Amino acid sequence: MDWTNTLFEVIDMRSFSNLWFWIALAVVWSSVSHWVLGVPFDMIQRARKNGGQAEADLHDMVRINVNRLLYIGQVSGLVLLLVLSFALTSLAILAFFYDVEFAQAVFLLAFPLTLVGALSLSTSQAIATQQPEGEALYARLSKHRVITQFIGMISIFVTAMYGMYQNLAVSPIF
Known part of the structure; x- marks a missing residue:
């Protein structure tokens, strides 16, 4: 008995019927919505709630990541595009x-x-030019996260609908 045939019979290697694809999709969008411009969202919440050192740390992290994203965009943006x-x-x-x-x-x-x-680059540029602090920065980062989550919801919905269509289209029933 050929072990590769047995393996492919046991594990479906098609993408949309594979559980690992759906797990990867969920993990990717969960991670993308948690990290706002490279800053974990819990850090934003902690800075908004506690202020003080947490707020200073947040401002430093945002400044570092905004400068990093803008530098990458300026130096190699055209090649990356x-x-x-x-x-x-x-x-x-x-x-x-x-x-x-x-x-x-x-x-x-x-x-x-x-x-x-692209949204991250746009938000980075806005933060770099406006230099928001305190509640204005929290609002900008929260807005970025909400738009990212909206893109993720639409993406997951479209992927699920297309995946179900693909699974039904290759099914021997239809």
């Missing part, structure tokens, strides 16, 4: 023109994350 555009276009062609299910799953995971990346 070109590589990302090429990768997403290649994935989209493989996914929807050649009907490769793995590429579909990766595209449905990667494309919304690029939107979150």
Whole structure:
């Protein structure tokens, strides 16, 4: 008996019917919504609640991460944009023109994350120019988190609907 055939019979290697894909999707969006511009959300809540040293630490973390994101955007932004555009276009062609299910799953995971990346750059630029402090900074970071969560909800919904369609389309019943 061939062990690879047995393995592929036991573990379904298609993306949308694989439990590991859905776990990875949940972990990715949970992590992305928890880390706001590289700052954990509990740190934002602690600074809002306690003030003092927690607030100073938050301001330092935000300043460091904003400067880091803007530096990456200024130094290698064009190259990253070109590589990302090429990768997403290649994935989209493989996914929807050649009907490769793995590429579909990766595209449905990667494309919304690029939107979150663009949102992070935009928020970083706004924070760098306006230099908000205290409640204005908390509001800006909370707004970023809510928009990120909205993108995540739409992404998970679209991925779930498309995944169910794919699973029904390859099912022997239909």
